[in-house]
Amino acid sequence: MQLPDMNLLVALDALLDEGSVVGAARRMNLSPAAMSRTLTRIREAVGDPILVRAGRGLVPTPKALQLQGQVRNVVEQAALLFRSADQVDLSTLRRRFSVRANDFFIGVYGGRLFDTMERMAPLCELCFVPEGDTDDEALREGRLDLRVSNTMPASPEVKVQNLFSTTFVGLAREDHPLFDEEITAARFASYSHISISRRGIARGPIDTALNAQGLERRVALIAPGFHGAMFMLPDSDLLLPVPKEALLSANRLKLPLRAFALPISLPTLVLAQSWHPRFDKDPAHRWLRETMRESCHATWLEAQPA
Structure with missing residues (x-):
């Protein structure tokens, strides 16, 4: 029985992962024309179009989706077979x-x-x-x-494997009225807040801690990420709780922001x-x-x- 060309499997894995002839060509250090010819060979070998035109892009066929996991496993196992069990040449590794x-x-x-x-x-x-x-x-x-x-x-x-632990601090514009007096839980809760959630969830541990003191904050803005939210602070009275390491970004970008210790107790994140x-x-x-x-x-x- 004639074995399939292993290079076709590697190319098929790249094509299915990238969803693009150009992207797969870049990953394999080939020209788009060469990758297009390889796709033609794959189509002939598999008996399926694999990727078909949809608007300006390409989408996988049902057969391609069915093969994707199997192809990835075969390519990974073949790579492990020829790779040293204990060493890897990082200078030549392409991955x-x-x-x-x-x-x-x-x-x-x-x-x-x-x-x-x-x-x-x-x-x-x-x-x-x-x-x-x-x-x-x-x-x-x-x-x-x-x-x-x-x-x-x-x-x-x-x-x-644990990497590091962190705690939260607060961020606000450097001339925010919050800094005019002692920062108490009541004053902290009296200003509008930004909540960070990719799922659009407004409440979390901060609300639990405030509620335990009979306080409630207003979440006026929900954002999917901390860094985008930081750029909204200089032009507003919003408060943004962030992991303390995020202050590195604020300082490097020279944003006109000021950090403060939160007047509530929050659990440490690992x-x-x-x-x-x-x-x-x-x-x-x-x-x-x-x-x-x-x-x-x-x-x-x-x-x-x-």
């Missing part, structure tokens, strides 16, 4: 690492992580993807390499990275996890008060 994290983590911790990867593995790509509701499934299927979050994964087989055990022995993935931990620790130390 995209997908990390799911929120904008706070990307903005504060992502820079040092990327800088380290750029120096040690210059041919690799770091792809941050938005938070989703099916993280465990994405880890299991290999669509995600790492998930960074303060919530535990639902699947018991997913491995978890952020962790999680991954599926299928990648536990993968040397490149192990390097990614170690780099993530070391980069986070260095940034966390930088953010601590002198």
Whole structure:
């Protein structure tokens, strides 16, 4: 029996992941014309169009969606077969690492992580993807390499490693009237707040703490990310609770903002990275996890008060 061309499987994996001939060509260091010819060969081998035109883009056929998980598994297993069990040549490694994290983590911790990867593995790509509701499934299927979050994964087989802990502080414009007097819980609750939630949820631990004192705040604005919300503060009387490391971003951008200690008690958040055990022995993935931990620790130390 004639075995299929392994390069076609690698190309098919790239095409299905990118959903684009141009994107797949860029990942495989081919010209778009060469990738288009490869797609033609794949179509002939599979007996299916794989990707069809929809407006200005391409969408996968039902057959392609059915094959996607199988193709990804075969490509990963083949890569592991030919890869050293204990070592990886980072200088020649070509791989995209997908990390799911929120904008706070990307903005504060992502820079040092990327800088380290750029120096040690210059041919690799770091792809941050938005938070989703099916993280465990994405880890299991290999669509995600790492998930960074303060919530535990639902699947018991997913491995978890703590990265750092953080607490919240408040942010407001530097001449905000809140700073005219002592910042009490009552005065804190009297101003309108920004709540950060990608699901549009207004209430959280802050409201629980205020309610315990018979107080209630008004959430006037809900935003999906901390960094976008920070740019709204200089022109308003809004208050924004943020993880304390976000002050690094505010200071680097020289935003006219002032931080303050929250007059309520909130639980400490622990952020962790999680991954599926299928990648536990993968040397490149192990390097990614170690780099993530070391980069986070260095940034966390930088953010601590002198």
